[in-house]
Amino acid sequence: MNNRPTNITYLTLALITLVAGYAYLRYAYTVTDSFPFTQEIVLIILGTLATIFITSLLLNKQTEVEIEKEQNIRYLDLKTSTYQLLLDLIEEMTLQETFTQKELIKLQFVTHKLAVIASPEVIEEYQSFLSVIKKISTDNSFSGDIMELNESLGSLSLQIRKDILGDNLSLKYSDNKIDQMIKKNSLIASATATEQ
Numbered sequence: 001m002n003n004r005p006t007n008i009t010y011l012t013l014a015l016i017t018l019v020a021g022y023a024y025l026r027y028a029y030t031v032t033d034s035f036p037f038t039q040e041i042v043l044i045i046l047g048t049l050a051t052i053f054i055t056s057l058l059l060n061k062q063t064e065v066e067i068e069k070e071q072n073i074r075y076l077d078l079k080t081s082t083y084q085l086l087l088d089l090i091e092e093m094t095l096q097e098t099f100t101q102k103e104l105i106k107l108q109f110v111t112h113k114l115a116v117i118a119s120p121e122v123i124e125e126y127q128s129f130l131s132v133i134k135k136i137s138t139d140n141s142f143s144g145d146i147m148e149l150n151e152s153l154g155s156l157s158l159q160i161r162k163d164i165l166g167d168n169l170s171l172k173y174s175d176n177k178i179d180q181m182i183k184k185n186s187l188i189a190s191a192t193a194t195e196q
Contacts, residue, residue: 025046
C-alpha cells in the first residue's frame with residue numbers, strides 16, 4: 001500500500017509529540033504543586049490534549065474506511081454495469097433472426113472489459129461461452145441452437161452471480177441448488193423459444 005510509509009511517519013511523529021507533551025506536562029504538574037488550582041488546570045489541559053489526539057486518530061481511521069467503502073461501491077457498480085452490458089448484448093443477438101459479424105466482434109471485445117473487473121472463474125466461463133457461440137453461430141443465427149446457448153449462458157450467469165455476491169450467497173440455497181435452478185430456467189427458456 002502507498003499509504004504505509006505515511007502512516008508509519010504519522011504514528012512516529014504522534015508518538016514523539018505524545019511522549020514530549022507528557023514529559024512537559026508531568027514536569028509542569030510537579031513544579032506547580034505549590035500554586036492553588038494549577039495542577040487541576042494542567043490535568044484539564046492534559047485531558048483535552050488526550051481527547052483531541054484520540055479523536056483525530058478515530059477520524060482518520062473513519063475517513064480511510066469511508067474511502068475504501070466508496071471505492072468498493074464504485075467497483076461493484078462497474079462490475080454490474082459491465083455484466084449487464086454483456087447480458088443485454090447476448091439478449092439482443094438472440095432476439096434477432098440473423099446477426100452480423102459486428103455483434104460477434106462486440107462479444108469478443110467484452111473480454112477486454114471483463115479482464116479488468118471479472119474474477120478468473122467468470123473469464124474462464126466466458127471463454128467457454130465464446131467457444132459455444134463460435135460453434136453454433138456459423139449460420140449467423142441461434143435458431144435451432146437455443147438449448148445449447150442457454151445452457152452455456154446459465155453456467156456463465158452462475159459464475160457472474162458468484163462474482164458479484166461473493167461469499168454472501170443466500171444461506172437458503174446451496175450452490176448446487178442455485179446451479180440447478182439456473183439450468184432449469186435455461187431449459188424452460190429453450191423450450192419456450194423452440195415452440196415459438
